[in-house]
């Protein structure tokens with residue numbers, strides 16, 4: 001890649017990219033050359049290094065130029081590259097871009113997924129670039145950040161001219177012409193942004209860079225706010241704090257558990273007797289169970305009954321085409337739980353840890369055929385998924401079976417605009433309660449889990465996160481003897 005031309009026609013030298021520790025990370029140098037990364041109360045071992053490498057690792061506080069690591073020459077260089085790659089693999093680094101002779105970074109790349117590494121896409125003067133419709137610039141604190149739910153990294157922009165130049169790519173521009181613009185960010189930054197799918201190349205002449213050029217049909221169907229909501233409210237594709245972290249405790253008081261009552265006349269309902277009913281009794285018995293008795297695992301027969309009762313396809317039908325409205329014939333199913341527009345976009349994936357009669361592994365529930373299909377996910381990924389559930393429930397052992405509820409988003413977004421993702425989440429809530437009630441009825445224990453890792457699921461299934469992905473999880477098994485409803 002050639003250096004970009006300045007307005008006078010000379011090509012400016014490319015900025016230096018340096019890796020440094022993310023602000024929340026510190027390195028701990030231990031006896032014998034062991035180095036550990038400490039962050040958010042955790043400590044992760046990174047290996048053992050020579051005395052010289054340990055000394056040089058201190059530079060990671062301020063920044064180590066990546067160019068110096070490429071094709072690492074000396075033994076110390078190789079050790080440092082190993083250390084930097086390990087830190088990058090866990091998403092513990094950020095990358096500063098600095099102009100030659102500059103004394104501060106004008107752009108900082110903050111990885112949003114583990115394993116992000118700054119890569120530059122191949123670009124030529126004849127290429128036409130346009131901003132992704134998922135990209136957005138916003139204020140964070142007193143900084144301007146450029147991000148996208150499709151991007152593996154966030155770009156903190158410290159130079160308003162660069163922000164303005166990138167914003168001008170809302171309309172497609174050929175690089176050759178774009179170079180002449182005041183604030184041209186340089187080819188290297190454009191190439192980094194293309195790699196992160198914040199910018200994309202238009203391939204065909206006359207393409208206006210709208211929805212259909214950016215990705216597959218599944219991406220075309222996503223609205224901006226829905227894809228952003230999905231990626232920011234799940235784990236795996238952003239680096240923000242997630243879960244019950246009480247960000248405003250001590251600043252804002254919690255709301256009361258029960259809403260203060262409205263003023264005015266009160267109609268007392270307590271005098272009406274509640275008629276005994278099996279449903280009311282089931283609802284009252286329902287509770288979350290997070291610890292399971294691994295000496296008495298759930299059996300395959302129980303799992304089959306549970307899936308049959310909650311999620312199996314009961315019948316199929318076809319709504320005929322409506323040519324006047326331009327709508328083709330659409331297939332539908334009926335299942336035990338309600339679903340928006342009878343879309344039934346939710347799929348069940350089972351991470352089986354301990355189930356009598358079913359080998360440990362990852363399975364898809366074929367709701368039409370009432371069968372389980374094994375998916376060849378790596379054992380380490382299965383372990384990571386089960387551990388995530390254990391961590392979310394705050395218990396000492398993984399559940400016997402973890403059901404991941406994944407959505408085939410396009411099934412709903414093909415029909416609904418604006419509310420498609422909201423409907424997916426509502427359907428998920430309905431299904432979770434159906435699971436709770438069936439588990440209670442079968443004397444099994446279960447617990448809904450609010451956090452799911454969409455990146456891990458994508459790795460395990462080989463399906464891109466915008467095509468089909470987790471929107472909820474449910475742990476199930478035989479509750480431990482204690483009978484404690486924890």
Ligand SMILES: Cc1cc2nc3c(=O)[nH]c(=O)nc-3n(C[C@H](O)[C@H](O)[C@H](O)COP(=O)(O)O)c2cc1C
Pocket residue numbers: 286287288289290392393394432447448449450451485
């Ligand atoms: C959408 C949803 C997400 C939940 N996520 C979690 C979770 O991540 N970890 C957990 O331990 N419990 C989780 N729960 C269970 C709730 O903590 C539980 O329902 C609540 O404390 C009430 O207790 P009960 O279910 O025993 O009546 C979740 C429940 C729901 C409905």
